[in-house]
Amino acid sequence: MSSTGDAGAGRGQGTVVLVGAGLGGSLMAILLGRAGYTVRGFELRPDPRAGPPVGGRSINLALSARGLHALERVGLAPDVLAMAVPMRGRMIHAQDGRTAFQPYGTTAEQVNNSVSRGDLNVILLNAAERLPAVRFTFDHKCQGVDLDSGEVTVLDTRTGDSRGLTGDVVIGADGAFSVVRRQLFKRERFDYQQSFLSHGYKELTIPPAPGGGFALEANALHIWPRGGFMMIALPNRDGSFTCTLFLPFEGDHSFAALATEAKVERFFERVFPDATRLMPDLAAQYVTNPTGSMVTIRCSPWRHRGRIGLLGDACHAVVPFHGQGANAAFEDCLVLDDCIRRHAPDWETVFALFEGLRKENTDALADLSIANFEEMKHHTGSxxxxxxxxxxxxxxxxxxxxxxxxxxxxxxxxxxxxxxxxxxxxxxxxxxxxxxxxxxxxxxxxxxxxxx
Ligand SMILES: Cc1cc2nc3c(=O)[nH]c(=O)nc-3n(C[C@H](O)[C@H](O)[C@H](O)COP(=O)(O)OP(=O)(O)OC[C@H]3O[C@@H](n4cnc5c(N)ncnc54)[C@H](O)[C@@H]3O)c2cc1C
Known part of the structure; x- marks a missing residue:
């Protein structure tokens, strides 16, 4: 293992080692680069700009005011809105096929925007790497961080070589199963709470209508509320919809119960008849696509001395029912940027202030997100x-x-x-x-x- 001492490189303000180039990590890289920091980013996955999308979490996501506000700060809101499909409200699908539209707000501006997660990530990465002091290295897995020295060990997943890197500070933006956070376990008085929902999710696609265009109302988030479970669908620019089926893992109406293609087809025809007609390859998709789990993570502190800090899902993963996880990660980036501008290079104060400003809010979001699951699956149809x-x-x-x-x-x-x-x-x-x-x-x- 070799060691690369990056500290002090760049333009006099120091080097930040950023773990994770997802949504939060890539926006944070832009903000740090603009503030004059040298950013060395490491991402486990391949560069999304170099090949077809790699499977992961949700194909599209809802971006609302907080996310857009953050993107405005770095001048990217117009680019992102240009590839978004605005959703003006919920379209509720009853089991007998009747639909009812419920606008989200009272003005035309109050919309959620359905955006492709992959395209959003690419826009952010391109903007980050246009800054001369920001570089990401892909196919590199963070294996650990030394709490005393702050040295980050990264493994090149293509060659199997690992090396150590140091910067002035390490920011863990490596998502819900953060390796950086795992290091903080080693210290005393680190509080940690992780709770999985008894429901999982599976993504399915409704293709564009046969002659092109959308097979359902385009400017809506579609919901099929069925009490103990539900399906939702968000529109994509190409006329397709990405559906997400939320079912308990075990029990009568569950992923475990849908063990054969015939059972899947019978279940869908009974509970989502209108959507089933729009998915000719439903059973094949169901079998091929993975089933994901959903977790709420709360922890504290989000930092170690003035050396290591966390942001986004790494410190506060929430379940997706308010469509706010990415919005909150983007909001984190703005708050952290403000703290850095006011207090760096006193990173201890930066991270402490950041957590002080965010923790209560992300805890509230975690509760609101769980409560909204109940509302969506049980009440939206009533x-x-x-x-x-x-x-x-x-x-x-x-x-x-x-x-x-x-x-x-x-x-x-x-x-x-x-x-x-x-x-x-x-x-x-x-x-x-x-x-x-x-x-x-x-x-x-x-x-x-x-x-x-
Ligand atoms: C089904 C579903 C639907 C969702 N819908 C919405 C929505 O509509 N609106 C919304 O705002 N949010 C939504 N979210 C939440 C949103 O996806 C997350 O909150 C958001 O992506 C968090 O950003 P992040 O940068 O913290 O983490 P991520 O985007 O997960 O990025 C973490 C990055 O770190 C990388 N990484 C992980 N481990 C390592 C390692 N050891 N070394 C190097 N790199 C590593 C990962 O590959 C990844 O690229 C949804 C989530 C799910 C699961």
Whole structure:
């Protein structure tokens, strides 16, 4: 193993070793490069620009206000929006084939954008490597980080050679199963909580309509809520939809129960008949595509001295039901960038402040994301849910600044997640009190009228 001492190289502000060139890592590289740092990035996967996409997590994802705000800071929002399909609301598919559209917001700007994860990553990587001091090396796996020296050991997965690298600081943006985070386990008083959902997910594709174009409404996130499970679909630019089936791993309606192609076809024809007609190769896709698990990760501290810090899923993976994981990782990058600009080279303060500003919010997002799973699979199809959403929007139109529905705060504003949750609770309490008051007044009125 050779050792490459990179410290101090670059333009006088030092070198950052960045582990992971996913969404958070590549945006952070741009921000660091622009702030004058030399960035040495290492990514386990092959360069996505060099070949066909490598299988991984979700083919497309929903990008909302927070993600776009971060992309605006680095001038990439127009490029990303140019390849996005705006989703104006949810299209709910009942089992009998009826559909109902529920707009997300009250204005035309309040949309979620369906973007290709791979294309988004490529836009970010290209922008990062246009900066002279930013370089990524692909097919390199981080194997560990020495907590004392900060030396990162990377393995070239093509040759099997490993080497050690040092920089002034190491940032772990290596996702939910972060190797950098695993090193922090070695220190005392590192809190860690990991919890897997009992549901898994599988991606399936609805191809473009036979004559081209979309086989379903293009500008919507489609949901087939079925109580204990559900399927969703996000549009792609080529007219296809990427569906994600969420099923329990075990039990009656589960991945374990769908053990043969015949069972898969029967199940889909019964519970998602309209979508099944649009997927001629459903059973083949089902068998071929992997089943993924979903995890919530909370940990603390996100840092070690002023040498190692984490961002994105590496320190706060959330389940995908609010469509906020990548948005939150991008928001992390902006907050960390602000902390760096204010306090570097005092990296201890940088990382401590960053965690102080983010932890409460990402913990709130983790809870909100789990709660939204219940809402999506159980309630989106119900009359009560539709009435509640209509009432929320009516109140929002009456009091646009005082009453903002939780979903809107999370998706279409930059209100910190924890504050959004507090405000939503206050609003719910106020609504409940107003409702109770209305009932009391109505009863008093009835009493008064009945007495003649
Ligand atoms: C099914 C599903 C749907 C989702 N939908 C949405 C959505 O609609 N909207 C949204 O905002 N978010 C969504 N998310 C969440 C989103 O994908 C993540 O929150 C986001 O990708 C986090 O970015 P990150 O950079 O922290 O991690 P990642 O994007 O996972 O990047 C981590 C990178 O590190 C690399 N890496 C890992 N280990 C090593 C190692 N040892 N050495 C070197 N490199 C390494 C990985 O290869 C990867 O490229 C979804 C997630 C899932 C699973």
């Amino acid at each position: 009359r009560l849910f539709r009435t509640k959403k209509a009432l929320e929007k009516w109140l929002h139109r009456l009091f646009p600044t005082r009453f903002v529905p939780l979903y809107m705060m999370v998706s279409f504003t930059l209100i910190p997640y924890a504050e959004a949750r507090r405000r939503a609770r206050r609003q719910a309490r106020a609504l409940l009190s107003a409702g109770a008051l209305a009932v009391i007044l109505a009863l008093l009125l009835v009493f008064w009228i009945s007495r003649g």
